[in-house]
Amino acid sequence: MSKSPRKSIVANFGLLSAELESDQASALGTPSPAPVTRVGAGVIGAAHRAIDDIRAERDRLRAIVEAGGGSILELDPDTIDPSPYPDRLPDDDAGEFEVFKRSIESEGQKIPIQVRRHPSSADRYQVVYGHRRWRAARELGTPVRALQVDISDLDLVVAQGIENASRQDLTWIERALFASRMDDAGIKPREIYAALSIEDAELARMRSVYRAIPADIIEGIGRAPKVGRPRWMELAKSLLSEREALEAVRLELAKMNGATHASDQRFQRVLSVVKPGVAPLAEPMPISxxxxxxxxxxxxxxxxxxxxxxxxxxxxxxxxxxxxxxxxxxxxxxxxxxxxx
Known part of the structure; x- marks a missing residue:
């Protein structure tokens, strides 16, 4: 069954980026590239409608991210809970967070976090984004500066995604795991595309990974910053063909529990369990x-x-x-x- 025209256009939004760029160029008074292909008026009309819808969605989501009512609160971090949709896995190097925390201690918290009222606990809040700043304030025992917004679960998770889209340090698997949590929460694919700035093909690849690899295994491996999409897909494919390997993988992760293995090494060890021909690299040896x-x-x-x-x-x-x-x-x-x- 074929997709409706609108879904097809939205799903292939990357093909329409030139249309957006052309509009921007016209607004700036610069000439836009000459069209290379003629298409029917009906298709052009549908494309413009889809672009208008996407612009409206973008503006709505941006307003959510930038909302705050203009007032900054100082809150006790112990009255704040994390977002119900976590978007980060623990760092390999605890020292990085210590450096971040000390910078807040010495220079102050320059950027407020964003919070909403807890939906089921009076006088409590939930983080929309800014989890590291909130954690730093809690460990330092200082109030945390925050903007309060009134948003739904849907808007909360989409706002987190938009804020994350501008960050360069989230790994591919962290983004995929966040997409999984949005899926579990019933977030529509269109909202996931907007939140993560991805197309439907990339969401399909993410789904192929997080539906084959249980969340406890992904979390047990960790961020794996040097492991990209192809190797996660390789692991997912291997687990689908050897489902009995799941228990072996969990046993391997249990062996490494408490050890000082970086998440990239944990991934390699797990992959070597399901693909014995892939031998893990040894610990790095210095060269002087x-x-x-x-x-x-x-x-x-x-x-x-x-x-x-x-x-x-x-x-x-x-x-x-x-x-x-x-x-x-x-x-x-x-x-x-x-x-x-």
Missing amino acids: NGLGTRVGAYRRSPKEMRISAEGALGTEFIRYVEEQLPALAEQFTRQRNSSET
Whole structure:
């Protein structure tokens, strides 16, 4: 069954971006690119209607994000609860949050968080966004500056998504997990597209991952900042074909509980459980230049070795290693041949 014209246009909104850019260019007095294809008037009319709808939705959501009534409250952080739709997984490095907290302690909280009244507890609030600032104030024992807004669950989750869309530090799996929580809350796909600034194809890929990998496994692995969409999809596909591997994965995560494995390493360990041919990389080993200066680190598995540079000297070292690879291969062959004779 084919989609309705409006759904098809909205789903392929990326194809209409030129239309929006053309309107913006006209407003600025700059010429817009000449059209390359003629289409029917009916299609153009439908496209304009869809663009108007999307603009209206964008403006509505932006108003939610920017709302605040103009007054900043100072609240006791202990009277505030987190959003019912968490959008972050714990950081690998607790030191990063400590640096963030100390900056608030020394410089003050410059940007207010956004809160709403708790829907079921009088005199309490829920965070719309600004969870790290709220946590920092709570740990420092200081009031938190906040803007109060009156919004529904739907608007809360969409506002969080819009605020997150401008952040560069959310990993792909964190965005996918947030989409999952919106799905579970009954948020319509159109709202999810708007909240995460994605198209329907990307939401379909996210769904293929979070419907195959249970939330407890995703949370057990963590943010995995170096693991992108293709490898999460690879893990999801492997779990779908080997459903009995779920228990093995949970046992592997339990073994790592309390250990100092970074989330990228936890992902690799989990993937190696369902795909035994994928061996996890060992812990990074430092490389120094013999004078006490560290130039990088290396990590290896039985079939792979990765070298990372540290600083300008490390970058030079990487280039040097690359130049020496042919000579090293020749030396290896000579030594191997001589040992066999």
